[in-house]
Amino acid sequence: MGFTLEVENYRALRKVRWSPSGVCAITGPNGSGKTTLLSVIEFLRHFLQRGNQAAVEFSGGTASIRNQHAGITDAIRFTLLQQNCFWMVQAYLTPPSLEISEGVWLDQQQLANRDIFSSTASVLERKLIISGDSVFSHAMSLLPTEQREALKGLHELASNFRLYQNLQSGTLRTVGSPSTADLYLHTDGRNAFSVLRNWKAGRKEHEERWRFVRDGLEECFPELFEDIEFLSAGQTVTVRFFFKGLQEPIDAYSAPHGLLITLLHLCAIASTPDGGAAAIDEPENGLHPYAIRTLMDLARARASAKDLTLLLATHSPVVLNTFNTEPERVYIMEPGHDVLPIALSEHSNPEWLAHFSLGDLYSDQTFGAQRRPPK
Known part of the structure; x- marks a missing residue:
């Protein structure tokens, strides 16, 4: 089952909106953020299962967790969507820690949330005290059965991703x-x-x-x-x-x-x-x-x-x-674009692509170039 991932200001990723499904390739020059993109849901898994500090440690600490082009007060934002539910995590860098706010929605209704700089969270009308834990993990044991079942796919996507x-x-x-x-x-x-x-x-x-x-x-x-x-x-x-x-x-x-x-x-x-979903580098x-x-x-x-x-x-x-017959499943991390990654079928005309081998085009730097031609 596919999903949509949105990211802002995390490490090499300034702005991401991505909806992969099936078998997909992510390519582009070294240093463009391919592995970082694959690591986002793994970051969320660590937060979901083990809390704030485990996610920070997975990411290598707070020193380089915020994108260098982001403003000093800009939030690091992650949103994971599947069908009619989504989970949003916003992180604010306050060295040496990362402060987090979080929300879970189903059919546009917010079921659980935690405000920034607060150890208090709510699941529907129920208040609870949490420290660095994810309110989503608490919600999956506190919500009514019907709502838990509706959120189960999203929760399992994040908790089982590797x-x-x-x-x-x-x-x-x-x-x-x-x-x-x-x-x-x-x-x-x-x-x-x-x-x-x-x-x-x-x-x-x-x-x-x-x-x-x-x-x-x-x-x-x-x-x-x-x-x-x-x-x-x-x-x-x-x-x-x-x-x-x-x-x-x-x-x-x-x-x-x-x-x-x-x-x-x-x-x-x-x-x-x-x-479920998995990534291989x-x-x-x-x-x-x-x-x-x-x-x-x-x-x-x-x-x-x-x-x-x-x-x-x-x-x-x-x-x-x-992927010669499926250019829409090839995604490019190509610097110079406001939102990444870009589907190859949007980067280049699919009818034109059909005349070539995608591997040859990549080798020739037609897309995902390590060195861009001078303007």
Whole structure:
């Protein structure tokens, strides 16, 4: 299920209005704010689940949290909308802290709010004292059942969103995963082997996730991959891979880098709840073009079947070429525009775009240029 995200004055983002759905690519020059854009809902998740201070720590502290072009009194504003409900968070920088006001609306009715510089909040007519917590999280336990159900999709979108970046494939290779009961991939991927083992041994709904990853690896590496075997030692889970043409399995330490990276991406996609959203930063790194194209096919098929929104920050011409018939799902973080990101179908005439490969246009700096031509 899609959503709309609005942002003002957060880090590299001066003004954002974005309504992605399905599998989308975000591209543009280095330093334009692609990863920051993907991190916004992750920032809101930390605030929703763990409070104000956790969100600030996730963002790297208050020193660079406000956009440098914003006025000293300008608020940092986030709005997350889905169907007929929305959640607004406004943050005011008062170093070394961040003061927050917040509101939740359903059908234009404000159900919960907290004013700036106040520890008092209200859910309908009920007053409550909160410190750095989110009033939205309190509202989901205090509102009447009908209103909670109406807000459930928006709440789950924020609370289940994950941005996968800096995946720890090296740790998986050398150490394995800690043995846990986890059923969803952490943002750094270090619990991947435990998650896969738990999916394979779990209920049918989770076993289906295991098959998506296992079958996906075979599709991405048809001449190499055959199967996975799990090994446990104390509080650690690792794996061995069976490769076609080899009599003995290969341990994780000796496995190809691209295979481990693809396993992590497939786990990230499979971890996304039905109707939910996730983001992957530069999924192309370390992968052969065939594996990239196959991974994109698998992502699209699962997004369609499970109503997912999958957001991919990329510089890869191979990834962009998979959007040749869907330029409206490619978004550009291109400096010089008042509101970002810009859909490629709005940036350039779709009929003109149809004559070219999008990867070639990006490589030639026709859009998302790292260096803009002189005026």
